[in-house]
Amino acid sequence: MPIIAPTKIDLLINQLDLNEHINSFKSFFSRDDSLFMEGDQELHYRYIKSLDAIEFKAPPKVADFTNIKLHLQKRGVLHFEQIFEIVKVVRYFRYFKNKNLQSIIGEWMDKFVIEPKFFEVEKYFTHDGKFEENLDETLFALGSRIKEQKATINSSLKRLTSSSKITPYLIDSQLHLINDEEALLVRGGFNHVLKGAIVGRSSSGGFYVSPDSILKAKEQIRYITQEREAIFYTYAKEFSSKLSDLLPFINFIDKEFTKFDNYQARVLFAKSKNLSLIKSKKDSKITLEGFIHPALHHAKPIHVDFSKNILMITGVNAGGKTMLLKSILSAAFMAKYIIPMKLNEHKSHIGNFKGIHAIIDDPQNVKNDISTFAGRMQQFSKIFEHRDALIGVDEIELGTDSDEAAALFKVILDELILRGQKIVVTTHHKRLAALMADRDDVELMAAIYDEQNRVPTYEFMHGIIGKSYAFETASRYGISNKIVNEAKAVYGDNSEKLNILIERGSQLERELKQKHKIVDEKLQNITLKELELKEIKESLFKELDREKSALKESYEIAINEAKAAARAGDTQAIHRAMNKAKEKLPQTTNEPKIAQIAEFNIGDNVKYHSKKGVIVAMKDKKEAIVEVDGMRVRVQTSQLKHTQIIKQKPRTDVNLQVQKRAGLKCDLHGMRAEEANEVLDKFISDALINGWDEVIVYHGIGTGKLSYAVKEFLKAHPRVKKFEDAPQHMGGFGAKIVTL
Incomplete structure (x- = not known):
């Protein structure tokens, strides 16, 4: 099997640690497709947001239509499985048409006009694709x-x-x-x-x-x-011929389903993961509020204002600089393809870029005899070929002297800005940051370090150059204090003073940020409490109105059903109408239930579990010997029920005079379908009145017409819970056991 080389998009997804997120997103597609949607992205976004406001079920998994359409073009014969793939798509669009939506989704669904000839094929397939024999x-x-x-x-x-x-x-x-x-x-x-x-x-x-x-x-x-x-095979040949005549229609639904599949996958993926749908805007500004990279778990949300041309990220080692760079590029990538992500969509703004490029990994390659710095130069030379792109460079000075690299990369960054590029850079060294800091189009960010606990906070602050904390990091990971102190002496007092000034500025910024955070949290809590109280008040009023309306409606329906029952001419109509009225009446009652202790005597007819019998002996009124089907069993009287006592039922204004017909069997042999349905209807009504919960209906096998008519009648009857073929000794396929 040939190895397929990864595309540029695949390489970028891997560099940005988005593989798991993208694979999870692709699983929501009904069939494989690319991430990019051809056409007007603004229009696509309108359809996606409109679909996001609708509750709908996911489409079924559908095969690609390419081979199917080729067979139809050549007048070939399709398998039933291939035909059902087309049926699934048509049925799903019909499901959406039946929603009668008023949005642009509804206008779109109105364009689907299903050819009458297609119904001649579709009716032969069940919901799970089996042939309707x-x-x-x-x-x-x-x-x-x-x-x-x-x-x-x-x-x-x-x-x-x-x-x-x-x-x-x-x-x-x-x-x-x-x-x-x-x-x-x-x-x-x-x-x-x-x-x-x-x-x-x-x-x-x-x-x-x-x-x-x-x-x-x-x-x-x-x-x-x-x-x-x-x-x-005869049916498959006939169906394929009809579908060949409908090839333009099939081409249309195939194209539209591909478009719809892209929309629904984004919507359902966002809903399943509680993600936001955001589209890139027509500029180069990037503002992220509450963004969380999908590869991180329990991560701190990112807040970034990247409105300028260059963002330089400095600060502590292992403080999250690389992840911040990947997050910015990931957000731009996902917005470009309208892939759901975790962020505050109302406060975020992501621009649009022709290309997104990442220089993150160490390019050193022994096989090609290339050094780290030489590899970096190759990567930068390719960036100059692009315009209006978003570039991310991790550890820009990697592989060479930092002072020389600072001078070189300053000029490179200046040239890239002239070409319309937008660049995110991380660096451990302050030389390059200091050279670029005087530019108005450069934004500085620093990773914050917790000096007291001696750990990174994985938070960032705008407008300052961060200290790398190399000495502190070395101590934290086991380097002796003696070595660290000697290194500080070699580093020099002036350099250390510069770091102290940098850190003091950072500390003041942190304190101010903390005060703002406390005030914002208090204001947010007050606002949330006000909204919560308002919602509770509105909810209580709505619930009260709903209860009043439901109570009034239930009684009106019950009264109307009772009147309809009284006006009905035959016992069947009365019986069904009264059942409907009973179902509509409220089932709860405020009358207290009085516990009654039943007394039993010798000779009483009783019920033990599902068996009926007679008491033939008693012992201390707590135990009884009951004769059941010729056998005598000793049971507790608490497990017995009287069968001759009929509980009083609620009074109604309609008196039923129904002739009881005993019997659990109904024989329909030799009858026509219409006659059989009439007899079966009366039989079931009588069985319900007599209290039977299971009966048997004999229809025979014959040509199958009567069997089919009986099955359709039982499916439609509202009081039939289920039915199945009788056991072999009771008639087998020529009879049905019906549960009422």
Whole structure:
């Protein structure tokens, strides 16, 4: 497999430590795409912000349409999986159209006009992409036959496992699927009592044998499967022909889905991580408020005002200078491609740059026989080729004498500014910073050092040149005080005095900043408390209004339902209307519940768990012997319930005279679909009135029409909780067990 060389964007993402963030963002795409969105970025941002204001579900994962469209252009036959990829996209756009949005997203969705011919294809696919075999009688019948043959195979294998002749040879009584063949695991010598084909060997030396007795059923399944595949191919050919005629429509939805996918990925990624969406502005100013680099955990937010051409970052070792540089470049990169990030979007401002370049890593390369400084010069020479770019340079004087480097890089920076570049520089040495400090277009920042605790604070201060604290850092990491003191003597008193002045200025700035911070925090707390009290007051009033409206509406609905029930002509309508009215009525009551202690006597009809029986003996009124289904059990009376006492129900103004029809079975054999639905409707209503919670409906197999009609009726009935095929001994696929 050929190795794909990383692009310039990939290299920049790696340099800025954004790999994990970008990979997480890309996982929200429905299909692979580039970070860059072609076209008007301002228009893209409008769509993204409009979509951000809407609650919506994520689109499904969708394959690329390139091969699909090529097949359709050549009038080829698509697989069902490929056809369903198109169906997924159309269904998702229909989902958005049905929201009836009024924003620019709604105007966009109005452009999607689904061709009527497409519905002729779509209706054959379920929500999970399976072919809807119920729409084809032949396929439905073939599917039923396959189920019957599989049932025959299972019953045959079970009979074999219980056979007294074969049991001594069975290693276990399980059914094994080996190479798509149902098999039994037996010992050697089985051939005297079991005829079949050996399809495998176990690790313990046993034989997996597929019995001859099931070969006929398996052969039938293969034959039926071939018939089904032939029908499926006919449908695939028909669908592909229709989709070939709709190729312009498919091209349109493919292009629009790619655009939408870019939008939704940004919106849902931002919501999942509580990130902000911000777009680069049409200038070169950078102001970051509360920015946190995504690679950092529990980091301190960054506050940077980079309005000038050059930002020089100095100060303590390991104080976060490089991370600040990466943060500034990362924010510009993510704003350029509208990638969500963590910052205060209302107080931040990020300009737009044609290119973003980072000179961060040590370029020394033994293979190419190049030194660190020579490599840096190569990197700088390439920067001169660009205009209107954002450049980040970490440790600018790396690899050479600092004084010579200061003079050289001052001139280089001057030239880059003339070319319209905006530059972020970190340095440990103050010589270059001092040479550039008198320029109006240079901003200074220093990493702050906690002198008392002798650790960096990872905070920065504008307008000063920071001390590197090389001696303090050496002491913190284990260099002896004797060596450090000798180094200070060599460094010289004048240099040390300069550092003291620098640090004193920094200390004054820190104290002023701390005072401002305390005042700002107090003002912010007061403002938050005022807003919180106001919100609580408004919320209470709204909640009161909602409760009043809901109570009034519930009683009006209940009264209307009761009236409708009284006006209904037949018992079914009355029964359903009363059920709806009961559901609408408030379920809570303020009447206190009075605990009642039930008394039991010999001869009482009682219920124990789900079984009914009769008390035949009592002991101390706490224990009873109950006869249940011919068996006598001793139970605590607290576990019993009377079955002959009917609890009083709430009174209503409608009296029902319904003839009770006992019975748990409904036989629909020989009926037409309409007649069967009418009989089934009455049967379920009677079952509900009689209190049955489970019944059985017989419809047979036949052509499958009656079975399909019964299933559709049960799906639509509001009181049917679930239904499933009956067990084999109760009718199998020709009957349904219905739970009410």
